[in-house]
Amino acid sequence: MNELTENPAAATDVFPILEKSAKDLRVIGAQRHLSLSDVEWAAIQGHFKTLKREPSLAEVETIAQTWSEHCKHKTFTSPIRYTEGKKTRSIKNLFQETIVAATEAVKKPWCLSLFTDNAGVVAFGKKWALAFKVETHNHPSALEPYGGAATGVGGVVRDILGVGLGAKPVLNTDTFCFGRPDFKGPLPEGSHHPMRTLRGVVAGVRDYGNRMGIPTAGGGIWFDDEYRLNPLVFCGTVGIMPQWAVKKEVKPGDLIVAVGGRTGRDGLHGATFSSANLGADAPSSAVQIGHAIQEKRVLDALLAARDKKLYGSVTDCGAGGFSSAIGELGADCGARVRLENAPLKVSDLDSWEIWLSESQERMVLAVPPRSLKALEAVFAAEGCELAVLGEFTKTGRLEVMHHSSVIVDLDMKFLHKGLPRIERAAVWNTPPAVKPAGGVTKKAGDALREMIGHLNVCSREWVIRQYDHEVQGGTIVKPLQGVRHDGPGDACVIWPHAATGDMEDFSCFAVGHGLNPDYGRIDPYWMAMAAVDEALRNLTCVGADPARAALLDNFCWASPEDPKQLGALVRAAEGCRDAAKGFGAPFISGKDSMFNQSKDEKGKDLAIPGTLLISAVAPVPDGRKAVTMDFKGPGNALYLIGRTNDELGGSLYHRILGRTGGDVPKVSPAAAIDGFKALHAAMNRGHVLSAHDLSEGGLALCAAEMGFTGEFGCLLDLDECPRDPRIYSNETLLFSESPSRILVEVKPENESAFLRHFGKSTKSAMVRRVGQTTANPILKVTGLEGSTCLEEPLKELKETWQAPLPRILG
Amino acid sequence: MSVKIQPTNVHLIEVKLRNEFNDAEGAAAFALLKEQGLSSLKEVRTGRIYEVSGALSASQAHQAGKDLLCDAVTQEFRLVPASPAPMNGMNFWRVEVWLKPTVSDPVGATVIDAIAEGGLPRPTGVRCVHLYLLNGRAVKAQIEKAVAKSLANPLIHRVVVTEAHP
Numbered sequence: 001m002n003e004l005t006e007n008p009a010a011a012t013d014v015f016p017i018l019e020k021s022a023k024d025l026r027v028i029g030a031q032r033h034l035s036l037s038d039v040e041w042a043a044i045q046g047h048f049k050t051l052k053r054e055p056s057l058a059e060v061e062t063i064a065q066t067w068s069e070h071c072k073h074k075t076f077t078s079p080i081r082y083t084e085g086k087k088t089r090s091i092k093n094l095f096q097e098t099i100v101a102a103t104e105a106v107k108k109p110w111c112l113s114l115f116t117d118n119a120g121v122v123a124f125g126k127k128w129a130l131a132f133k134v135e136t137h138n139h140p141s142a143l144e145p146y147g148g149a150a151t152g153v154g155g156v157v158r159d160i161l162g163v164g165l166g167a168k169p170v171l172n173t174d175t176f177c178f179g180r181p182d183f184k185g186p187l188p189e190g191s192h193h194p195m196r197t198l199r200g201v202v203a204g205v206r207d208y209g210n211r212m213g214i215p216t217a218g219g220g221i222w223f224d225d226e227y228r229l230n231p232l233v234f235c236g237t238v239g240i241m242p243q244w245a246v247k248k249e250v251k252p253g254d255l256i257v258a259v260g261g262r263t264g265r266d267g268l269h270g271a272t273f274s275s276a277n278l279g280a281d282a283p284s285s286a287v288q289i290g291h292a293i294q295e296k297r298v299l300d301a302l303l304a305a306r307d308k309k310l311y312g313s314v315t316d317c318g319a320g321g322f323s324s325a326i327g328e329l330g331a332d333c334g335a336r337v338r339l340e341n342a343p344l345k346v347s348d349l350d351s352w353e354i355w356l357s358e359s360q361e362r363m364v365l366a367v368p369p370r371s372l373k374a375l376e377a378v379f380a381a382e383g384c385e386l387a388v389l390g391e392f393t394k395t396g397r398l399e400v401m402h403h404s405s406v407i408v409d410l411d412m413k414f415l416h417k418g419l420p421r422i423e424r425a426a427v428w429n430t431p432p433a434v435k436p437a438g439g440v441t442k443k444a445g446d447a448l449r450e451m452i453g454h455l456n457v458c459s460r461e462w463v464i465r466q467y468d469h470e471v472q473g474g475t476i477v478k479p480l481q482g483v484r485h486d487g488p489g490d491a492c493v494i495w496p497h498a499a500t501g502d503m504e505d506f507s508c509f510a511v512g513h514g515l516n517p518d519y520g521r522i523d524p525y526w527m528a529m530a531a532v533d534e535a536l537r538n539l540t541c542v543g544a545d546p547a548r549a550a551l552l553d554n555f556c557w558a559s560p561e562d563p564k565q566l567g568a569l570v571r572a573a574e575g576c577r578d579a580a581k582g583f584g585a586p587f588i589s590g591k592d593s594m595f596n597q598s599k600d601e602k603g604k605d606l607a608i609p610g611t612l613l614i615s616a617v618a619p620v621p622d623g624r625k626a627v628t629m630d631f632k633g634p635g636n637a638l639y640l641i642g643r644t645n646d647e648l649g650g651s652l653y654h655r656i657l658g659r660t661g662g663d664v665p666k667v668s669p670a671a672a673i674d675g676f677k678a679l680h681a682a683m684n685r686g687h688v689l690s691a692h693d694l695s696e697g698g699l700a701l702c703a704a705e706m707g708f709t710g711e712f713g714c715l716l717d718l719d720e721c722p723r724d725p726r727i728y729s730n731e732t733l734l735f736s737e738s739p740s741r742i743l744v745e746v747k748p749e750n751e752s753a754f755l756r757h758f759g760k761s762t763k764s765a766m767v768r769r770v771g772q773t774t775a776n777p778i779l780k781v782t783g784l785e786g787s788t789c790l791e792e793p794l795k796e797l798k799e800t801w802q803a804p805l806p807r808i809l810g
Numbered sequence: 811m812s813v814k815i816q817p818t819n820v821h822l823i824e825v826k827l828r829n830e831f832n833d834a835e836g837a838a839a840f841a842l843l844k845e846q847g848l849s850s851l852k853e854v855r856t857g858r859i860y861e862v863s864g865a866l867s868a869s870q871a872h873q874a875g876k877d878l879l880c881d882a883v884t885q886e887f888r889l890v891p892a893s894p895a896p897m898n899g900m901n902f903w904r905v906e907v908w909l910k911p912t913v914s915d916p917v918g919a920t921v922i923d924a925i926a927e928g929g930l931p932r933p934t935g936v937r938c939v940h941l942y943l944l945n946g947r948a949v950k951a952q953i954e955k956a957v958a959k960s961l962a963n964p965l966i967h968r969v970v971v972t973e974a975h976p
Contacts, residue, residue: 144963147913196960266914287966289909291916345914359914383923810841 013057013352013407017045034064043420058352058400058407065320065356066327067419075560075569075594079423082570083563085430091570098573099553099587102580110548111586112246118315119163119239120588121246122550124619125507128500129243131167132511132617133159134175134236134552136593141233143287145192145200146207150290152235153208154360158316160239161299162363164246166306166314167239168499169299170472171492172209173218174235175513175613176201177556179228180455181808187228188601197231199809204290205235206466211292212299216467217475217492218511222611223455224518229598230608232556236615238511240499245306248313252333252394254366256326257311259379259386260298261291261361263321263354264345294361294384301382302363310371310378317362322389323355325364327398331416334393339402341387351402366392424560428567431522436648439659444700444734444781444790450656451697451735452704453800457652461486462805472498476508476623477542482630486802487709490541490693493626508623512538512616516696517609518650522664524568524610528575529582529667533739535616536583536676537693541742543626543683544618546676551580552615553590558597558607568610576612582669585616627683629692631710634775636689637751638714640699641675641758641767642741644723646732652696653735665739672740675758675767679742682757687750694741700734700790702743704779708798713778716771718789730783734790745773818863818934821871822890824941825880826857839942839961846956851946859890859906859941860921864933874925903944903953904974907962909937943974 017025025041028034036044044063048055055063065071076095081088091097103114112129113121119133137152153172160167178201179194187193192200209216214237266288305311317325322342326335339354349357367375372388379386393399398415400408442450451457464479469492477493480486491512497503514534520527532551540546553576560566580587597607620626648654649662682688690710694702699721703714718733727733746754751769758767774780779797783789827833833855840854860879862871871889880887909915918936926932942961944953953971962969 144966146963147966190964192963193959264914265912287913289914289916289966291914291919293920294916 014054015057015060016054017060018049018054034060035068036064037422039420039422040067043418047414047418056407058355059410061352061356062323062327062398062408062410063415065323066415068319069594070319071324072419073592074419075566076592078421080426080566080570081423082426082428082567084428094570094573098577099590102577103586105581106584106586108586111550111588112243113164114588117163118159120550120552121163122588122617123243124240124509125505127242129241129246130509130617131160131163131239131241132236132550132552132615133163133589134173134234134554134613134615135159135591136554136556137233137235138230138556138593138596140287141197141201141231142229145197146204147287147289149201149204149233149235150208151288151360152233153205154290154292154295155316155318156235156237157212157214157295158318158363160237161302162314162316163239164241164248165311166245166302167241168303169214169237169239170474170496170499171218171238171494171511172214172216172236173511173513173615174205174216175219175221175515176234177222177224177227177232177608177611179225180223183225183228186601188599191229191598194228194231195809201231201233202463202466208290208292210468212296213471215469215471215475217469217479217494218513220513220515221460221463222515222517224609226606226609229600229606230596232596232608232611234554234613238494238509238617240496250313250329250333250366250392251368252392253369254312254392255369255372256335256337256389256391257365257367257375257386258322258342258389259301259363259365259384261294261359262343262345262385263349263357263362264359265349265353265357266359288358288360290360297382297384298361298363301379301384305375305378308374308378310375311365311367313366315364317358317364319358321355321357321359322364327415329364329366330392330398331412334395334397334412335390335399336393337390337400339389339400339407341389343385343387351405351407354402355400355407424566425563426566426570427563428571433663434661436654436659436662439654439657442657444731445792447653447656447735448700448704448790448792449797449800451652451701452797453804454652454656455804457696457701457801458804459486459488459802460805461802462809474498477510477626477628481628482709483711487630488705490538490629491544493542493620493623495623506623508620508626510539510542510544510618510620512536514538514614515612516650517611518655519664520568520572520610520612522650524572525575526664526666528572528612529579530665530739531612531614532576532579532583532585533667533672534693534695535614536585537740537742539616539618540676540679541627541629541691541693542620543680544620545680546618546673547584549585549616549618550588551585553587554613554615555592556596556608556611557592557594560594565607565610572610572612579667579669583673621684625684625686627688627691629690629706629709631706631712631714631745631773632689634712634773635748636773637746637748637769638716638771638773639744639746639754639767640721640741640770641679641744642672642722643738643766644699644721644727644733644736644741645738646724646727646736647738648732648736651735651737653698653731665737667739671766675740675742678757679744682754685753687746687754688744689747690745691742694743695737698735698737699743700781704792704794704797706743706745707777707779708794708801711777713774713776713780713794714771715774716781718781719784720768720770722766722768728784730789733784734781819866821862821866821868823860823862823871823875823879823887824857824890825860825875825885825887826855826941827884828886831884842960843956846960848946848948848952848956850948851944853945855943857941857943859939861937861939862925862933863935865931866933870930874928874930878924878928879921901945901947902974903948904972905942905944905953905957905961906970907940907957908968908970910966910968913966
């Protein structure tokens with residue numbers, strides 16, 4: 001027995017729970033924002049009964065933080081009794097049975113670190129590795145949009161600094177879901193208007209990313225009024241590191257060293273806060289203001305220390321602060337901490353506050369004692385504070401002291417494995433097929449203009465221009481493209497020469513995303529499939545290798561305690577599994593955010609639509625061959641890859657008509673990946689001038705965007721589209737959102753070479769010449785009956801596309 | 811051993827753009843307040859107040875304001891007196907947006923380091939306050955409500971609205 005456990009009575013701030021009823025504990029938990037369930041309280045009570053003592057306040061707080069939804073992902077890892085129609089089955093661990101199972105089935109040797117570290121890591125050439133992580137910062141951004149979003153960026157950047165022995169951030173991405181900024185309805189007291197949320201979130205991402213010198217070049221925005229009380233803020237970072245730095249190890253005897261910012265009262269209860277529905281009683285301490293310059297100092301010092309091999313492991317102080325970081329680093333051995341050594345912002349902090357504070361810009365390192373002096377010199381050179389908080393042990397215990405008091409003495413096994421697994425019920429009923437009905441039919445031109453000016457399609461330049469997407473000088477394919485640098489790109493391509501220092505190596509990587517909650521309203525399974533397809537399609541369009549794509553999943557859902565919500569989540573996770581297997585693309589990392597629901601102005605629960613963001617990263621073998629989406633000249637052939645089906649369910653076209661029903665777009669991964677691979681091969685040979693994916697608004701919108709971005713027109717013939725022969729409607733061919741389709745521009749002299757890539761080896765890919773580009777900037781489409789069904793000047797379409805955000809946001 | 815206790819002073823250093831310069835931040839704040847119903851507003855000018863605590867004397871605070879916190883070409887600064895501003899500010903309002911004490915202040919932290927690097931005594935604390943000078947007919951309660959919905963977040967900010975000189 002060690003010195004601490006011999007004298008448990010020395011623990012201060014005793015927090016009596018042993019004699020409390022479940023009701024009492026529920027009240028106490030609510031007062032302290034602990035977010036512990038009755039079963040979890042019972043497990044804690046049971047544990048301390050066997051120890052024959054009451055816990056300390058810091059111990060209860062530590063357990064609540066470690067067992068929080070944010071840290072343990074209880075929804076995804078707990079058993080589920082899933083009922084679909086009349087069949088019921090048990091899922092032992094949704095995460096293992098879907099995301100992990102698919103990744104194991106795909107088995108890619110270039111995956112270097114999966115699911116265990118702060119980010120997923122894949123090989124990038126022979127020497128380098130790419131680390132990618134996307135985090136959500138939804139609850140903090142709902143409360144304080146600027147600070148919440150900024151610290152979201154800061155947090156995900158630290159994830160990249162804390163993966164392996166640390167990677168250099170080379171790209172930030174941001175994807176948001178907001179209520180419409182021109183929302184006119186009532187809002188509950190204390191909530192922010194979506195316009196304010198949007199402005200604040202964009203400013204927060206801008207300020208943190210720009211000040212750290214990391215390009216923000218990928219992402220997107222989705223508007224839907226059901227996000228008005230619960231905005232979603234997905235912050236992503238890609239980092240690059242030498243492959244030798246992927247592995248990390250904590251050894252007993254290593255010093256626990258905290259670096260970076262000082263500890264304050266800010267950020268308390270951020271982790272447990274994420275396990276609860278958002279309400280008016282949210283703690284103000286859960287919100288922080290980030291300090292980007294401080295984090296930049298940490299970044300520079302840490303990478304210098306990494307290259308000198310001065311530490312054996314590192315992780316970031318995120319949700320749960322020291323409690324989470326040291327608890328995780330020492331999970332397999334043990335840790336002894338002396339909190340009086342922690343540099344503080346204010347001197348009146350309680351012990352548990354120092355231990356749990358989520359003050360930003362802090363990292364924790366495991367440092368061999370012999371390296372400490374050299375490490376101190378590196379951090380001092382960057383003006384970055386460093387403190388030795390204790391040492392890692394081999395006791396298997398988490399021991400925390402503050403001056404002479406023991407404030408935590410917990411068995412690591414109980415802390416990390418003692419969480420009771422609670423079975424939840426999940427229900428999914430496949431909605432019956434309903435024929436499209438309702439709404440008012442519009443002329444194709446009117447519909448196109450309305451769609452192109454729709455908030456979910458219109459130009460994001462108002463947002464993108466606030467971000468520095470050029471810093472580090474490696475953004476080859478930029479978020480805004482075309483002759484005037486203002487068209488919508490599919491994905492960004494980054495040449496990380498600033499990190500590798502190699503100007504002769506043109507290896508690049510691309511990052512793309514897929515998200516469409518409207519499909520999820522009909523069937524979350526197909527939403528997940530479509531999101532994976534869209535992310536891979538976007539990568540393929542810029543020249544990335546779809547066979548080397550790695551995926552990240554970010555689920556944002558309402559309360560999983562509602563069986564219907566959980567059923568939809570299971571369905572989406574199974575869609576992810578089947579998509580990953582079908583496309584042969586592994587998941588390397590992910591994150592979930594639950595309880596995204598709030599009371600509206602009438603006191604009713606307003607849940608977000610189940611939302612899945614798929615992010616994908618893939619190498620672009622030679623950045624000089626990357627492709628953009630704008631038409632490059634007149635007289636070039638236009639090819640459509642992929643088949644169009646009558647599946648307008650959940651489409652933008654139906655939304656603007658006010659029409660319901662119809663089939664949701666369905667993905668055939670085998671055919672899709674064949675098409676993507678063939679296109680990639682053609683791009684590598686230089687046979688493709690431009691490529692753009694067909695997503696919201698279908699073929700018409702895709703051609704319009706390519707046209708007005710390149711300032712060339714096009715002629716399309718719908719009769720030539722590869723399609724379901726049962727389609728007799730021009731509108732379906734113009735606006736269907738069938739997945740896996742890409743419109744490609746090819747020089748006439750390269751057409752036969754281009755088509756050879758879609759020959760015998762690609763059995764299921766469909767490709768047809770559907771038209772040609774023209775010098776006259778007009779989009780002209782011939783319908784199935786042989787007459788012109790759509791003729792629109794591209795200049796006007798572009799003006800309509802560019803107008804909405806500046807008009808609304810000023 | 812004798813311990814020398816440093817006196818603690820608190821100085822408010824106010825920095826704002828000279829009136830002859832266009833205030834883009836003020837124009838943005840003006841638009842936001844108009845959106846919130848302050849339709850009679852004519853102009854908003856912005857500035858910063860640095861609340862500097864520590865052993866700095868008034869002349870040292872003046873030096874920090876002059877050498878560090880103020881751009882002599884485009885901005886002007888003053889040490890705000892401890893006594894309240896005279897109340898003859900018909901249609902002129904002063905809005906101060908303070909971060910609550912539990913919220914960290916990165917700008918303040920940077921200013922502490924910068925003052926010390928400038929050779930002055932290291933402050934024990936600096937808080938940075940956003941200052942908005944409003945010109946236009948309005949009622950205090952109306953301003954407080956509009957500011958809470960546009961320029962400040964009651965969760966992390968404390969807002970002080972007073973009538974003020976132009």
